[in-house]
Amino acid sequence: MSEPRLVEVRRNVLKQNDIIARTLREEFRAAGVFVVTLVSSPGSGKTTFLEKTLTQLQPRYRVAALVGDLATENDAVRLARSKAPVRQITTGTLCHLEATMVQNALQEWDLHKFDFLFIENVGNLVCPSSYDLGENLRLVLMSVTEGEDKPLKYPTIFNSADVAVITKNELADAAEFDWETARKSIESVRPGMRIFRLSAKTGEGMEAYLEFLSQQLSENRVVTQA
Amino acid sequence: MSEPRLVEVRRNVLKQNDIIARTLREEFRAAGVFVVTLVSSPGSGKTTFLEKTLTQLQPRYRVAALVGDLATENDAVRLARSKAPVRQITTGTLCHLEATMVQNALQEWDLHKFDFLFIENVGNLVCPSSYDLGENLRLVLMSVTEGEDKPLKYPTIFNSADVAVITKNELADAAEFDWETARKSIESVRPGMRIFRLSAKTGEGMEAYLEFLSQQLSENRVVTQA
Numbered sequence: 001m002s003e004p005r006l007v008e009v010r011r012n013v014l015k016q017n018d019i020i021a022r023t024l025r026e027e028f029r030a031a032g033v034f035v036v037t038l039v040s041s042p043g044s045g046k047t048t049f050l051e052k053t054l055t056q057l058q059p060r061y062r063v064a065a066l067v068g069d070l071a072t073e074n075d076a077v078r079l080a081r082s083k084a085p086v087r088q089i090t091t092g093t094l095c096h097l098e099a100t101m102v103q104n105a106l107q108e109w110d111l112h113k114f115d116f117l118f119i120e121n122v123g124n125l126v127c128p129s130s131y132d133l134g135e136n137l138r139l140v141l142m143s144v145t146e147g148e149d150k151p152l153k154y155p156t157i158f159n160s161a162d163v164a165v166i167t168k169n170e171l172a173d174a175a176e177f178d179w180e181t182a183r184k185s186i187e188s189v190r191p192g193m194r195i196f197r198l199s200a201k202t203g204e205g206m207e208a209y210l211e212f213l214s215q216q217l218s219e220n221r222v223v224t225q226a
Numbered sequence: 227m228s229e230p231r232l233v234e235v236r237r238n239v240l241k242q243n244d245i246i247a248r249t250l251r252e253e254f255r256a257a258g259v260f261v262v263t264l265v266s267s268p269g270s271g272k273t274t275f276l277e278k279t280l281t282q283l284q285p286r287y288r289v290a291a292l293v294g295d296l297a298t299e300n301d302a303v304r305l306a307r308s309k310a311p312v313r314q315i316t317t318g319t320l321c322h323l324e325a326t327m328v329q330n331a332l333q334e335w336d337l338h339k340f341d342f343l344f345i346e347n348v349g350n351l352v353c354p355s356s357y358d359l360g361e362n363l364r365l366v367l368m369s370v371t372e373g374e375d376k377p378l379k380y381p382t383i384f385n386s387a388d389v390a391v392i393t394k395n396e397l398a399d400a401a402e403f404d405w406e407t408a409r410k411s412i413e414s415v416r417p418g419m420r421i422f423r424l425s426a427k428t429g430e431g432m433e434a435y436l437e438f439l440s441q442q443l444s445e446n447r448v449v450t451q452a
Contacts, residue, residue, distance in 0.1 A: 042351050145369065
């Protein structure tokens with residue numbers, strides 16, 4: 001069986017990724033840009049959420065985004081409506097972004113020009129968890145229609161994220177979403193995890209989340225400049 | 227860079243999988259059991275759909291199920307309510323089922339006792355596509371809340387499946403689901419693909435799908451015995 005060899009090769013790929021991620025993190029810090037990545041299953045509403053985030057941050061901040069997908073540039077087209085600079089990374093058959101793809105995609109951008117850079121990972125609750133992209137903050141999204149036990153079924157991705165965002169709250173009643181069960185699932189996988197519950201469509205709950213991002217940016221700049 | 231070596235090792239794993247899948251297919255044929263696998267993103271409603279499928283087929287057929295998940299036996303517990311024999315396969319950090327896991331899980335079952343065997347893959351729209359499990363029919367599920375362009379973004383999984391099932395149709399209005407756009411997305415990735423649109427919750431559309439399964443079983447037995 002070739003399993004042990006596969007594990008070893010995977011380990012090398014991850015190690016290589018970590019080295020590039022470290023370089024990226026240094027570059028982000030030097031440029032003073034705060035980097036937020038988004039992971040979730042396909043269909044959790046990442047792109048709508050990101051579009052609203054970009055649109056609503058722009059009066060106060062300079063923002064940009066990278067979006068990863070296997071195929072199509074649909075997301076970049078959608079996000080372009082926010083008027084923010086957006087670039088698509090197509091991964092082919094690969095189920096996650098790697099640090100080197102981010103590095104390549106950023107080559108022609110001057111990072112000093114941005115306050116926030118958002119990176120939307122490929123829609124997948126497994127593969128992206130092991131790949132550091134040099135980000136400051138990783139958000140894991142789950143929609144109210146996905147089932148309250150997702151954190152129990154995909155513990156690694158919740159463990160590797162910093163903040164959980166419950167999306168599509170406008171569908172909570174129709175989907176009979178059980179908030180208490182969802183909250184307990186997250187809590188049991190990652191105790192104390194910060195959770196935002198919101199609707200990108202109606203705007204409900206967006207303000208608290210955007211305020212949180214502002215704070216994170218400020219705190220990060222204080223630390224970086226210290 | 228270790229990329230080419232990784233590709234080579236992956237190719238070997240796939241080849242090994244294909245050999246076991248061929249053995250499984252022979253065993254399924256010999257036992258006269260019709261095997262249906264389910265793939266989808268997490269939260270598309272696979273388990274509810276499977277529970278209803280098992281329950282509603284049972285008056286007429288002998289059914290059983292295997293369910294794959296990274297962690298937890300939640301799905302097996304839920305499916306046990308159908309009274310059908312159910313076994314859970316936990317994959318750890320692996321984002322798909324492999325033929326060898328199916329083979330191991332089936333060791334103590336006499337396949338002659340079943341008309342249908344259902345295998346629920348890990349919730350993932352990327353990894354499961356390359357792994358043959360020896361099945362007769364592969365269903366790809368997407369819920370009305372996931373966004374109509376999923377087939378364009380995950381063409382490989384739609385290409386590797388035989389039938390598309392649009393789930394959670396009871397949420398179609400609330401989610402402003404655009405059926406025509408979804409249909410066109412599927413059609414452009416896999417022209418002529420059979421599509422069922424249904425709600426496991428309300429039962430709407432289940433009859434046509436179950437009738438289709440019955441037909442598939444009959445046709446398969448005619449071919450097998452010929």
